[in-house]
Amino acid sequence: MGRTLRELWDGNEATIGGWCSIPSPFSAEMMGRCGFDWVCIDTQHGVIGYDQMMPMLQALSITRTPAFVRVPWNQPDHIMKALDAGAQGVIVPMVSTEEDARAAVTAAKYPPAGTRSWGPIRAALDVDDYSAEVGNRRTIVAVMIETPGGVDNLDAILAVPGVDAVYVGPSDLALGHGMTPTLSVSDPEHERLIEAIVDGCRRHGVVAGIHCDSVETVRRWHARGYGMFTVGSDAALMRQAATAVVAQAFEGSREVVLPKTGQYA
Amino acid sequence: MGRTLRELWDGNEATIGGWCSIPSPFSAEMMGRCGFDWVCIDTQHGVIGYDQMMPMLQALSITRTPAFVRVPWNQPDHIMKALDAGAQGVIVPMVSTEEDARAAVTAAKYPPAGTRSWGPIRAALDVDDYSAEVGNRRTIVAVMIETPGGVDNLDAILAVPGVDAVYVGPSDLALGHGMTPTLSVSDPEHERLIEAIVDGCRRHGVVAGIHCDSVETVRRWHARGYGMFTVGSDAALMRQAATAVVAQAFEGSREVVLPKTGQYA
Amino acid sequence: MGRTLRELWDGNEATIGGWCSIPSPFSAEMMGRCGFDWVCIDTQHGVIGYDQMMPMLQALSITRTPAFVRVPWNQPDHIMKALDAGAQGVIVPMVSTEEDARAAVTAAKYPPAGTRSWGPIRAALDVDDYSAEVGNRRTIVAVMIETPGGVDNLDAILAVPGVDAVYVGPSDLALGHGMTPTLSVSDPEHERLIEAIVDGCRRHGVVAGIHCDSVETVRRWHARGYGMFTVGSDAALMRQAATAVVAQAFEGSREVVLPKTGQYA
């Protein structure tokens, strides 16, 4: 806590982030108090729209936890509004081509690097001498490589100036390549794709990040060169812990009906 | 209540839906308790954004009423977020070309049928063995034919695999063809267009739906082959009933000033 | 629309009000556009707390529809906050004694008539030369007579200066006297109580109001001397109209399952 995303990126150390799917500034503040290097507010698959995201960014400011926003789609409105509201970085889903990557960077950066419109209403808060240069330097752009196109065009995407990180969604990556969506990678082809991406990142000096389902998975990919991780989400961690309580409370003394599996929060 | 949209679609029976314009999970729950086969949350012309839509989808889950969301525009972000949040179907406005239709289906379906990103945070709830296949089969895509282009390209649109229904907006259909927007169809040309659409749907085995202003209009179009109906909206039904109370309460004993007509909620 | 509650009260004409149970400024605006003389936001049995009530009062200001708030309980915080936010009157539930009535009036009026604290943040808007006197005169206090104590102490309650109206809750009145709660009054003892109240009101020059379930019930009590009416609520009117649509849409051509009765919204 306390370092900016850019400082983390310059630090060359692996980072661990929290993932917010619950639309609540209170749960966001709690996530910001768990020791994560950064927290991402997921406005793509989390059930969070702009009007809930905004006070969540405020909540993360309390502990100076730098925030990513995963935008719903690669559109300038989503990217610019997230950054104005105080996100230090964006995670942009389904980047499949060099053009996609360029569009994401362009929306995230002020001229001359891009076309971001000036209005850093929360972005400039607590920043000394905020300017277009400072803002551009502070902003981290992470593109998701998770489609067949993204894999095919990996080097072209990674070569786009301003692409600071790749964030891998293993489920979409599997699904797009004809496999079952999962974070528990066992299919060799799935593993090969994940490894190809980190190798590409190394070639281009780009941080490789990945969504994980457990600490074990973090260690697995960390060992393979990945350097930016999340595990589950606020809702998933809560549900797992709560379900464990139910399962264990009366062990041996009464039965309880545990919920069906197959939930993705 | 209790059947999924897909089961309703496979059932070959006419269905009646409720229409939500009021941004409130309480009014949505009430609409879900009126016996409708399904309820649509209108985020196009209703005054509802994502952060209000989300708990409305929760509210409809209480009675297992399957939900459509009418998205604001044919964009992947709107379609994917609505489905993730638990809508079983989307109604996509102003589909004018085969490409439009294909784009709508593509956003609504996981690979290989489309490019929907995996993250069924509420979509997978209460579904046995949710998978990409199950999700794709469950999802109903209804495209609105309401522009001159839509009429011209009717067959090409209806031939797009994954188009499950057409939903006609008679007002836009009229307006786009030089007539006055209305749900009370009296212009023969207006009627001809509405009939042409249902005839096209019959040719392609696609359900034909239409927005109505009264039960009488439902019967009129039902007799002509339409099979998916709504009447007014939550707000319109409420206003009509409330205005009738005012008009009748003091009949003969005092005057009341009724509101001007010309309201469209 | 356009007259203040006080002007309505001074006008000696029967009035009809709308009743809001849905927590939404949009549905409140719609209710304010139906021709009602006034609209009441029900924060007792409606599912509305202060933070939803506030923009609903704004919504009613659009059409200058004067607003009552039914407070959750006879407490100064509820009464003062409703009035500050712009309600022109309060309906206070379960007033059973002269002390109860006096407490309600005291909270609603500035010194010397009461102890209302000064801070008319929305109450003073659009009022010429707002002052404590003007505010006190504008404010209508309606007490609910619906408990056995309220009936027993009717004359003492009605004699409290500042009690402008009685509002009868027929359901609580029945229930408190050992009958089944209902708005459809058929039990002679129930009817006798309702008549006793209006007779008391006439003796004291206080307006008698009553919650009704239909226009017919309005007429019944109007003929008996009542002068302030509501019929159902926003949610109830909407549900009745929507259920009728479902019941009638396919008459004779397919069956629909109507929701169970016994709903009280």
Add this chain to the structure above:
Amino acid sequence: MGRTLRELWDGNEATIGGWCSIPSPFSAEMMGRCGFDWVCIDTQHGVIGYDQMMPMLQALSITRTPAFVRVPWNQPDHIMKALDAGAQGVIVPMVSTEEDARAAVTAAKYPPAGTRSWGPIRAALDVDDYSAEVGNRRTIVAVMIETPGGVDNLDAILAVPGVDAVYVGPSDLALGHGMTPTLSVSDPEHERLIEAIVDGCRRHGVVAGIHCDSVETVRRWHARGYGMFTVGSDAALMRQAATAVVAQAFEGSREVVLPKTGQYA
């Protein structure tokens, strides 16, 4: 899931509940999907007001998880509004005297058992033949014994008809008796108080409940006769799980700064 609170109470089996401190209908739904017998929305120490509580009660209805609301204080407005909105039970803090207990029951029950006002706007939903009798029987009243007065007047409180359960807040119990507030009971005097309460409950046929910090604590008090449990809260479970992720992710490879302890969410 699926049984009412009353059925659980009649079932004579120990129950485990979830505890909601996060003001969000989405996290409430998630808590309702963890297998708990019931879930309590904490509007006393949780950061939840009425307008957030309401859609949370809707969210719990999705899985038919019966809901308690812990009210902020022993006031009729809080108790009645929670029950109207669909809570099947209330947990009333700081009940110290027979009068306190009687006041809680009176507010929670319709006449003749109490003075609850009639308006079961969500309470009657999905209940066959809802009536005052049915409503009264369904409603569970749990009083918190956690003050010296509560301990002193234990038998008088437990003898009040309509008190269905005692819920112990070990922290307040400790603090009020001169000990440090904690859920990890080690002080013998603290333990003696907790045991005295369950013994009293057994004498009066009242269910004894207690707030726990772990599954082990559940088992400890279960063995001693308690029959109604919670462990932590939504926020606490989430924070503990998230902090564990941070602590373990890079074990041995880099340091992380874990947040200070001493958080009470």
Add this chain to the structure above:
Amino acid sequence: MGRTLRELWDGNEATIGGWCSIPSPFSAEMMGRCGFDWVCIDTQHGVIGYDQMMPMLQALSITRTPAFVRVPWNQPDHIMKALDAGAQGVIVPMVSTEEDARAAVTAAKYPPAGTRSWGPIRAALDVDDYSAEVGNRRTIVAVMIETPGGVDNLDAILAVPGVDAVYVGPSDLALGHGMTPTLSVSDPEHERLIEAIVDGCRRHGVVAGIHCDSVETVRRWHARGYGMFTVGSDAALMRQAATAVVAQAFEGSREVVLPKTGQYA
């Protein structure tokens, strides 16, 4: 207050508008009570999403203050939803080409002038005989000229039928042309650009508007031909006034630490 945007536009008089960045219907109402000719809700750089914008438009209706919405981006969904919700005009950012301008107008106008979909849920309120023609005439489209492309294509943009106004964002204009973003124009090249735009507007009979930082700046550009102005925003005016209070309260008697400059709200 009371005149429509169109009447203001036809009035040929300079107008002054308020600017809302705070997502609150209460602050919007306050801004609507300050005497501005119109108020703009800024959903581009203000921290306002759709679900907060909607009740803000209601709040402005209270005083009949006509509302602009600055949309986040030149997209039909943003434009159509703002107009349906009751905005009388849209301000469209970053219009750089004739095609951009045409797209903005097309989304804002019903056929045959454009492709706006029919559903004037709040737009038709209080409008006599609302129709497509009436709606089109009422709607003001203001395009922002603030990019190099916008300047280059000025005449082509201004020649697009339906462009009623240009609104200049001096900060983006500077930034896009290699200067420091500022509202305090001192760079001669910056000034030249601003003057070129107003000259273009005069050629095409289009109103020229500009965002200002002070009353002095308003007068400067008014003298140069501009006719539509704003000064700062709700948040900026509040912060400036509040900071002045802090600075002056204890002058000479104690020191206070004033916040760093560099804030852009």
Add this chain to the structure above:
Amino acid sequence: MGRTLRELWDGNEATIGGWCSIPSPFSAEMMGRCGFDWVCIDTQHGVIGYDQMMPMLQALSITRTPAFVRVPWNQPDHIMKALDAGAQGVIVPMVSTEEDARAAVTAAKYPPAGTRSWGPIRAALDVDDYSAEVGNRRTIVAVMIETPGGVDNLDAILAVPGVDAVYVGPSDLALGHGMTPTLSVSDPEHERLIEAIVDGCRRHGVVAGIHCDSVETVRRWHARGYGMFTVGSDAALMRQAATAVVAQAFEGSREVVLPKTGQYA
């Protein structure tokens, strides 16, 4: 910024606070960035309920600005919930007797000093070794002396242990003593009362605070011994600044209609 309320109180220096009437975490953050020693969220006359207050307290945490909450009324539920949510102090309106003062302190302090219930969900955040003692010491209780009873019982009230400050509401003070409510004190009797209060505070070593309408008024009362000040409110400062813009923008070139005076936000 950065010091706790207790540190400010121990510092013996005059303090200046901001006053929040707008229900918005964004405007609260802005108020927290203006240099105020503390900010008060007014849930009595401001249009703010609990669910809006909560994220506003989060917003003030961003800059470590200590927060007061003015509670709606002297009730334990309001006081305890405000403190749990992170307020460092409460301002309690209309304290008229020693019993009133004692009730306020009792609700604000943990045993043995009071009866505050343990659950410092946000209160303990960022506090080292939070405990009942620490919590009690941190909490500032300010009682409002503004009724005739309050003036009469001044010494008894000020002698209650735990009363840290008096906050004078000049408007209520005037109104309760038969004068016109105003913050611009000119009536000698009004002045006498205000002076009597500060003299009493000096006798008892209690900080004397007062609500002001301008910096001049701050200086006037500061000179007379007062040491805790506010000027207007967020909404009032904003409105005054905005109205000045309107008044001055076109001076001499066109007329504008300024809003009527008599607004109290």
